[in-house]
Amino acid sequence: MTKLDTSENRIIAPVDFQAPTGETSRARFKMTGTHWALIVIGFFSLLFITFISLAKSIELRAISASLNSPEKFNRVAANISISAYIKLPLGNRMLVLPGTYQVAVSADGYAPVSQSIDVSEQRHQQFELVLQRLPGALEIVLPEQLEAKVLVDGELAGSIPGVITGIPAGKRQITVDAPLFRPSTQSILVRGKGETQTLSMALVPAWAEYSFTSEPSGAAVIVDGELLGETPIATKLEEGTHELVIEAAKYKPFSQTIAVVAEQGLVIPTISLEPADGILELSSEPTGAAVVLNQQFKGVTPLSLSVRPHAEQSVKVYKAGFKLADQVLLLEPNQKQVSNVALEPDIINVRLSVSPADATVLVDGAVRGSGSQTLALNTLPHTISVRKPGYRSQTLEVVPTRTNQQLISINLLTEEQHYWAQVPAEYTNRVGHQMKLFKTLGLVKMGSSRRENGRRSNEVEYQAELTKPFYVAVHETTNKQFRAFKKTHNSGNYKGKSLDANKAPAVNISWQEAALYCNWLSELEGFDPFYQTVSGYVSGLNPAANGYRLLTEVEWAWLARNKSDGLLVYPWGASNTPATKVANFADQKAAELLAFTLADYDDGYRGPSPVGRFPENHRGLHDLAGNAAEWVNDWYSARGNTELGSAILKDPLGPSIGEFHVIRGASWAKGYLPQLRLAYRDYGAKGKFDVGFRVARYAGLNKSN
Template identity: 25%
Template sequence: MSDSSFGSDTDPLDLRRIQKERRARIVTAIVVVTLLVSIPLLLFRTTAFKLEIAPDKANETVRITTDEGMALAVGKRILLFGQTTKLRIESVGFQPYQTRVDRTTQDRVLSIMMDPLPGSVTIHVQASSDVSVEVQGTEVSGTPPLTTELARGVYVVSVTGNQIVPLQHEFRVEGYGVTQDVQLVTEESTASLTVQVVPNTAAIEINGSPIGHGVYNGRIAVGTHEISLVAENYLPHHLQVSVGINEQVDLEVVELRPLPASLDVTSNPSDASILLDGTFVGSTPSKVTIAANKEVEIKIRKPNYLTQTTSIELRPGERSTRSFNLESVEIQAEVNSSPKAVVWVNGERKGSTPSKLVVNVGDVVKVTREGFASQSVEIEAAGPERRSLDFQLVDELRDKYDKSPELLVINDSITLRKIPPLQVSTRVPPDIAGGSDPSTREFELTRAFYLGTHEIRRKEYAKFVTSLKVEASNEDLPISEISWEEAARFCNWLSAQQKLEPVYVFESNGGVTINSAALGFRLPTEAEWEAAAQFDLYRETVIGAYPWGSADAPRTGSGNYSGRESRPEMYPFLDVHLDNHVEVAPVGSYRQNANGFHDLGGNVAEWVQDRYESKSQGLNQKLKDPLGPQSGLDRMVKGADFRTHDLKEMYINSRRVVGLKDETVGFRVAKWLW
């Protein structure tokens, strides 16, 4: 359409208006068409993200903006048109949160955790003096009122001061930027401290802060304080004082100790002992510390030299020097011994007794002889210049026996008693000796030994065999119904416990050999068992044929045999005897014998080390350290038991065998001293 379509009478102004409106409609149409085409394309390239904001309170006033990139926030959804954008999330009472979102992010749900703003707390304290304020143990510096920022939560504020009662108050901080006031009112304290110090120039400090000199009588805060008292030339004194509410603490008079003085001590020759008031403090040359304002005795001592003594008194902190010239001394010694022996001085051989020697103070004179215990003496300063040293040597083994303890206690409860070397000669009854007349049994034991005063208890054996059930009612009963080999293995175990060489060697073929040189624990030999049961070591006489003596009936309380108490149980019994136990009794229930051993007669019979032979060895001939037959299938059992009712079986010389094990057989332990 051309402009000629308008009539000739059309106003030119109207014409221009119409043309302008036409052009506007054309532009609008083009824009609409462009938008209709672009929007689908834009939507096709848009990535949507969903925001999950915590805590819930942050959602109440949340505001989301984009700082860069092409993105649109619609509620808690983000439409990302470009490649990336930066989000800023704000909410009243929370720290602003910023994050970057990228089109390549796989997770389309973004979890946002916003941090609450702290609360602003102003603490007001009403007090008549200076105070210190702490919140949760952290000091808030400054003078009240004090303002601090605290995260949401429950807090404890503490107020302390020299003139107030300590105050603690719990309060809750709302957080989220909320401003709060905490009002505290303190109570005046009348707690006080009184102290007087000698010397009066001493400074008095409380918790490192000076409060005066010599005397203090004033206020002090409730709580624990370190009091320091310090003066020149005196040792500082520190003490802790706990002060309660309104408590008056009086330390009375505290006297400081003067600083010690020092003394440089030298001698010619050197390496002399220094003694202060009789106490060794070092060797010359040496710097020693001594108490000030006090007279101290100094003694200088060196072997082969005369001791020198002097006194000194020094002021606090003073340092002084003392030198000593020592004079040598020699002693004429005449050494004698019985029997004749070799003489040694400080480990160097000097001949044989009798001998005349020149020795010095501190020398060690020693005499030795094979088979005898050595003896020695140290030459002392006190005494004449001519001296006689006389030694009476003692048999080495006898000396070892005399120095060994009378009793050994092993594993808390196993007690062994010492028995010396001895010779025993007894009359063996005909029915034991196997003839019509009594025989003589003689033997000599040259090795001292220890023997258990009791049979081994169940509680003691249970430490070896841990599967053994032990109760309070049976722990003190003797262990029984075990084989000879089990008893020997217990002895080896006990030796290992005490780090001793075992006596029994268990061979791969089942045999057992005895290492008679070992000093570990073992079963007693028959001879040792009979010596302990039949020979009174103190009177050196034979007790009798039975453990209780020679009477043909057990004495009351002498042992646990089968007497009239067994009648109700239908056991065979000895009509002339009565004791307190039908069955086995706790060890030690009956009287000990003359040598201090329990239950060598009665209760349970006992394994011994010897192999069994029907006829006793040593009849009418003297034996030395007998160990029994060299071969044999069975091991020997000695002593009567709680089932024994035949007097013949109660003889000390009686011996028997049992099967592998028996309920009436237990054991006790022994060991050689050498």
């Protein structure tokens, strides 16, 4: 490079102008190294000036929390580096361009930190970088060499002997927990930075020495499930409650709860162990037998029993239906005996009487022949059944016993016999009618002889037979009973004499009303209605129905007149005047009301009486011949039932159609002797002041079937 002449003594002399000519060569500019150096210097000067104008002053400070006051922070001498490519340190500050930088901080005893910072457009900025002290270590010194757990602030940190590492710097609660000693806690300021500090601590004993002996010796001593050794033994036990067990082969374990007090040793008196029980494994054939050991129930077989050794034991095994098995046992300690008891059936002879003689006998479902016999049965419950076609089978439960000689009698019934055995002889229905059963019936003589005084032409003689058992009310239907069906009913009065008392027979009732009452009563009792109706009027009969109805004329005559030794003419017999008060007729007291009365007869009533006030007749029925005459089921015909044929009629229901219905029996308003005859027949359609009714119904089986 050519150096410039900088001499101050150089003189620049003028020269004459000389015009250029075409032949003269043009001078060229040439870049020298100086030029390039100036350019580079200028470029970097420009960059520096730009950096200075754009850069921001920042201060990076490393700090750490104070050990004594964690909320305060102290400055830490640390190595700090920043990831900026262009930076200019200026004392404790530096210039960097705005932007995001990664700062790395490290210092002895602290965990290195790498942190991102954002330098903004603000001229002066400060950044604090927080360092964490490295954990410290602790060496704990105890007065004696012990193994113990070490807890820092309540969390398990390690055990001693040994150095506890990784303890965070700061104030810490150190707890040492050693077996047989009470836990001890002490505060310490852990300086951290990997420094190992020494802490001396003293532990308070929490144990006492216990001594155990046993008879026999050599027994295992177990405390809280841990084997400590064999007797005799002296051992340290921690204070508190413990479960002590001392056990030895062939002896019963000894167990006790002991409460240990620190530093208060105790010598336990010699513990005498009891010999162990023997074991009886007991089973039976069959299983499920009751077991009694020394008069105490222990359960059912199979079972395992603990038996006191060196002593006789009474064992009884029993099961229903088998004989008692009894045995005496003598077992050694810990001896195990297996016993299987075969029980013997307990057989008892039971005499069985059977009728009919050819009926089949079954015991517990198995056929045992037929007819009367002696059964060999055990004392278990048994089911005995006796069967024969055409008869109702019988089954009963029997438990044979030795207390009495057992005799069982079984008499089979036919289906009909069984049916009637279930049918009550009497019952009272829901309205209060007391119903009486008649099932032994027979021939009935109807009408009257031409020689009978007062006989009327409509009393034609013929015979009928009653075969269908029936129930009939003991009393006539009362006003109260009828009002249960028809609330507005009123029997009215006769010449000022009231006929409407609750217990008096209901009168002024038409045949239709009486029949409809029967149907209502059937529905109330759950029976099939006897009378068929159309639009509320009776239009026909259902002879197969078991519902309530009126008596047929033949039934009425059989109940009132027919006796085994002949026919009654009057309710009281054959004489023309009653000897006693047999029924409510028109007596002397009713003379002011009625045209015909019985002379020298006083029944105590001017009008109708309450039902049942007069003696029952030979059939056990009241008021059949007096008080109120009665509607019966039959249509009226002057020839009776003879229109149905000349042969003996069975259970006739009367003519199939007619204008009137039959009325039978006398009443409180009848005093004319021919009308008091039991053969007397009346008829009508509408209600009358002295005509009532009583209810009846078929009882079931028809003998003709």
